[in-house]
Every structure is written in structure tokens, then in C-alpha cells.
Amino acid sequence: MIELEDVSYAYGGDTLxxxxxxxxxxxxxxxxxxxxxxxxxxxxxLIYGDLLATSGRVAxxxxxxxxxxxxxxxxxxxxxxxxxxxxxxxxxxxxxxxxALPLQVSGRADEAAQNLDDLIGWVGLTRQANQTPPQLSxxxxxxxxxxxxxxxxxDVIVADEPTGNVDWEMSQRLLTLLVELxxxxxxxxxxxxxxxxxxxxxxxVNAQLLRLTRGRLESGVTL
Amino acid sequence: MTGRLSALWTLLRGDGQADRAxxxxxxxxxxxxxxxxxxAFLAVFxxxxxxxxxxxxxxxxxxxxxxxxxxxxxxxxxxxxxTAAALQVLEQxxxxxxxxxxxxxxxxxxxxxxxxxxxxxxxxxxxxxxEIVETEAGYDATGLRARLQAEVPGxxxxxxxxxxxxxxxxxxxxxxxxWAALLLILGALAAMVTLAAQSxxxxxxxVIRVLRLxxxxxSYIARAFVRRFTLRAAAGAVAGTAAGMACILLIPEGPADGxxxxxxxxxxxxxxxxLIPVLCAVIAFLATRLAANATLRSHL
Numbered sequence: 001m002i003e004l005e006d007v008s009y010a011y012g013g014d015t016l017x018x019x020x021x022x023x024x025x026x027x028x029x030x031x032x033x034x035x036x037x038x039x040x041x042x043x044x045x046l047i048y049g050d051l052l053a054t055s056g057r058v059a060x061x062x063x064x065x066x067x068x069x070x071x072x073x074x075x076x077x078x079x080x081x082x083x084x085x086x087x088x089x090x091x092x093x094x095x096x097x098x099x100a101l102p103l104q105v106s107g108r109a110d111e112a113a114q115n116l117d118d119l120i121g122w123v124g125l126t127r128q129a130n131q132t133p134p135q136l137s138x139x140x141x142x143x144x145x146x147x148x149x150x151x152x153x154x155d156v157i158v159a160d161e162p163t164g165n166v167d168w169e170m171s172q173r174l175l176t177l178l179v180e181l182x183x184x185x186x187x188x189x190x191x192x193x194x195x196x197x198x199x200x201x202x203x204x205v206n207a208q209l210l211r212l213t214r215g216r217l218e219s220g221v222t223l
Numbered sequence: 224m225t226g227r228l229s230a231l232w233t234l235l236r237g238d239g240q241a242d243r244a245x246x247x248x249x250x251x252x253x254x255x256x257x258x259x260x261x262x263a264f265l266a267v268f269x270x271x272x273x274x275x276x277x278x279x280x281x282x283x284x285x286x287x288x289x290x291x292x293x294x295x296x297x298x299x300x301x302x303x304x305x306t307a308a309a310l311q312v313l314e315q316x317x318x319x320x321x322x323x324x325x326x327x328x329x330x331x332x333x334x335x336x337x338x339x340x341x342x343x344x345x346x347x348x349x350x351x352x353x354e355i356v357e358t359e360a361g362y363d364a365t366g367l368r369a370r371l372q373a374e375v376p377g378x379x380x381x382x383x384x385x386x387x388x389x390x391x392x393x394x395x396x397x398x399x400x401x402w403a404a405l406l407l408i409l410g411a412l413a414a415m416v417t418l419a420a421q422s423x424x425x426x427x428x429x430v431i432r433v434l435r436l437x438x439x440x441x442s443y444i445a446r447a448f449v450r451r452f453t454l455r456a457a458a459g460a461v462a463g464t465a466a467g468m469a470c471i472l473l474i475p476e477g478p479a480d481g482x483x484x485x486x487x488x489x490x491x492x493x494x495x496x497x498l499i500p501v502l503c504a505v506i507a508f509l510a511t512r513l514a515a516n517a518t519l520r521s522h523l
Binding site: 092102104106 | 429434435437
């Protein structure tokens with residue numbers, strides 16, 4: 001589904017990681033951990049096509065990311081729901097419209113009415129649905145970002161610290177949503193420092209743990 | 224072609240959601256509307272200038288081409304006889320509709336702008352002038368000159384070629400100047416719209432980033448900007464064109480052959496400036512589309 005072969009990424013002359021390989025299988029549930037600055041966010045950006053590798057090959061759904069046309073990349077991104085670390089939104093639009101945005105841009109606006117209310121309710125933002133993103137707290141923004149990432153029921157969900165600003169109860173709720181999606185066959189990849197979240201997930205699904213440290217990616221890591 | 228028509232139809236129809244994705248930006252909106260209005264206003268004048276110059280060139284060319292002057296410079300005692308002989312020759316020449324000797328008062332009127340009204344013509348060795356009006360077919364100037372040389376030795380035929388050509392040439396250059404001014408104005412409009420669009424695109428970098436993150440194609444993102452700027456430019460151009468046409472209507476009427484008082488449009492010519500808003504909209508469409516595509520290509 002997503003393959004990284006001998007991938008290197010350098011930024012400003014410094015090599016963040018080199019010769020890194022990873023194979024993300026359909027339906028898998030992966031956690032990516034590692035110290036701050038190790039390159040977790042960069043690795044996720046390579047996976048959802050927001051960055052191109054300096055060398056090596058990143059294949060998204062069988063296509064080389066470096067050789068995709070701009071339209072192909074846009075269509076590929078529709079298959080990957082992303083929860084960004086900084087949770088960027090269209091600040092002038094209400095939360096509900098931001099959550100429905102992936103459906104709108106892919107011409108599936110009709111589906112929004114059916115799923116939107118349920119999803120916004122699931123992430124606990126019913127009351128805030130008509131507010132604009134700048135009016136939300138950090139945790140609320142993360143929940144809205146997660147709702148936006150999953151509204152199209154994408155093949156892959158990539159989340160960068162999705163529970164960083166939410167309380168334990170809400171993080172469990174968000175995890176439940178991700179686990180449910182994974183049970184439906186969706187692939188989930190989460191970058192996090194939250195070991196409790198990883199433990200909670202491992203009790204529900206067969207989650208694999210990856211660790212990115214000192215430019216190397218270790219798989220099959222145990223807590 | 225079908226693709227372009229489809230793009231145009233999509234643009235005109237609009238996409239409410241795509242339009243909403245880009246926040247309304249007050250400064251660039253006002254700048255675009257004002258620029259389009261100002262440029263359209265100037266374009267109306269440039270167009271009027273060009274059309275009027277063209278009309279003047281045509282009129283001068285037609286009027287002067289159909290008239291000639293015969294000048295008889297002879298000793299005073301022979302003037303009357305040579306005038307009569309010249310008129311006789313002219314009457315017999317094919318292609319001449321009318322030939323008439325100017326009266327003393329008419330000759331005085333011709334000289335009045337230079338010498339004043341009290342010019343004693345009797346005291347000056349003034350030649351007798353004969354005004355010739357040609358038929359549509361015209362006459363054979365070379366043949367007429369040869370015959371006059373033989374029968375009226377004091378006659379000099381001036382078919383106005385010498386000064387008609389520079390006048391018509393000048394008017395034609397004015398017309399070209401008008402078109403060049405129009406092109407410059409439209410070029411300036413394209414530049415201003417491009418700058419405003421680039422400014423809006425830069426100001427909305429986060430919007431573009433979010434839209435790309437959720438899988439929006441470049442065409443979807445560009446459409447929101449292109450439609451907005453096209454409509455703004457069209458709205459401004461409509462206002463500017465209306466104001467320009469109103470000002471031209473207010474120019475006082477004067478003699479038909481006056482240049483400044485003849486500035487404007489006539490009859491169906493008043494429909495021509497109505498193309499300016501359409502042209503401005505097309506220019507804004509192309510300029511914004513180029514700017515949007517260039518900006519979007521700079522994003523991964």
C-alpha cells in the first residue's frame with residue numbers, strides 16, 4: 001500500500017534520515033515513536049505526499065510519488081486522511097464546513113449531510129459546529145482535524161500527535177474511532193509520544209510499534 | 224476547444240463551495256475593482272480617440288481627394304481671359320463635376336486668418352483660384368496638366384496630393400496611437416490584476432495548503448481565485464466604461480469637422496465600447512489563471 005525504499009531526506013544540508021525502508025500493509029495499525037526532532041513529522045509528510053524524498057523511492061498505492069502528476073497527487077491525497085500536528089483549517093469557515101471540506105473538494109458534497117452530524121457528534125463538537133476554528137481550544141481543533149481526516153473514509157489515516165492536547169477520556173474516544181476504522185479495514189499510522197495511548201490501542205488491536213531514532217527506523221519495537 | 228468552453232461555463236456558473244474556500248479579501252478586492260474601472264474609463268477615451276482619428280483620416284482622404292485647385296498666375300490684363308479658357312477646358316474634361324472661379328470675397332476669406340479682414344486684394348498680385356470638384360471616377364491629372372499647359376500657360380493645377388497625404392498620414396498615425404494606448408491600458412490592467420491576484424494568493428497560502436492537504440486539485444483551487452478576480456474586473460470595467468461613455472456624451476457638440484468636438488462614437492459605433500468590460504474580464508481571467516497556476520506550481 002505504502003512502500004518506502006532506501007529513502008533519505010536532507011534539509012538545509014543536514015540529513016534527517018538515510019536509507020530508510022518501510023512497508024505499510026493494508027489494514028495495519030502502526031504507531032511511530034521517537035525523540036523530538038528525529039523526523040517523525042517529516043516521515044509522515046513523505047507518506048502523504050507533502051514532501052518528496054531527497055533520494056530513494058516512496059510508492060503510494062503503487063505509484064512513485066516523485067513521478068506523480070499534480071492531479072494524481074491530489075487524487076492520492078484523497079485516499080489518505082491526515083491529522084496535522086498544527087491542525088490547519090480554513091479559519092473563515094465554520095467547523096462543520098471545515099470537516100466537510102474533503103468531501104466538497106472531491107465532488108462528494110451530497111454525502112456530507114448524512115455523515116457530518118454523526119461524526120461531529122462523535123468527536124464531541126456538536127456545540128462548536130458553527131464556530132470558526134480560531135474560536136476552538138487546542139484539543140477541539142485536534143478533534144475537528146481528526147473528524148476531517150476520516151470523513152471520506154480514506155484508505156489510510158495518518159495522524160501526527162492526534163491526542164496531544166486532549167484529555168484522557170477524549171483521547172480514548174478518538175482512539176476508539178481510529179480502532180473502529182481499522183477494524184473496517186482502514187490503515188492507521190499514528191506518530192505519538194503518548195505511551196498510554198499505545199498501550200490502550202494494543203489492548204484493542206494488533207498495533208505495531210516503529211521507532212525513529214538517530215536517522216534509523218526500528219520496527220517490532222516493544223514498550 | 225470543448226475543454227475551454229467547459230472551463231468558461233464552470234467559471235460563469237461558479238462553485239459556491241470553491242468560492243467560499245477563499246476568504247473575501249477587502250484590499251485586493253477594492254484594488255481590482257478600482258483598477259478595472261479606471262482602466263476601462265481610460266480605454267473608452269483611447270477607443271474614442273482612435274475611432275475619431277480614423278474617421279477624420281477617412282473624411283480628409285475622401286474630401287481632399289475629390290477636390291483640386293487651379294491657380295492662374297498671369298499679368299492682370301490676361302487673368303480674365305485665361306480664367307475663361309481654363310473653365311472651358313475644365314468643363315470639357317471628363318471626371319470633373321464642377322469647376323468654379325472663386326470670387327474676390329472668397330479669396331479674401333481664405334487669406335483672412337493670416338492677414339486680417341482689411342486686406343486690400345487689389346494692391347496685391349493675387350492669382351485667380353478655380354475650385355474643382357471631381358466626380359467619383361476622378362479625372363486624369365496628367366492629361367489635364369498637359370492640356371492646360373498648352374491652352375492656359377498661367378495655370379497651375381494643384382490636386383492636393385502634396386498636403387493631403389501628410390494630413391491623412393498624420394490622422395492615421397493618431398489612430399494607431401489610439402490603438403497603442405488602448406493596448407497599453409489593457410496591458411496595464413493585466414499587470415495590475417496579476418499583482419492583485421498574486422497578492423491574494425500569497426495572503427491565502429494557508430488556504431491553499433489546507434485545500435491541497437484534503438486533496439483539492441489545482442483547478443479547484445485556481446477556480447475560486449480566477450472567478451473572483453474575473454467578476455471583480457468585469458464589475459469595475461462596467462462601471463468605468465459607463466462613466467467613460469457618459470463623459471464622452473457630455474463633450475459639447477461643435478462643427479462636424481472639429482477634431483476635439485468630434486471625439487466620440489457615432490451610431491452603432493456606440494456599441495463598440497461595450498466590448499471593453501468583456502475584454503477586461505477576459506484579460507483578468509487569463510492573468511489570474513496564469514498567476515494562480517504559477518503560484519500553485521510552487522507548492523508541492
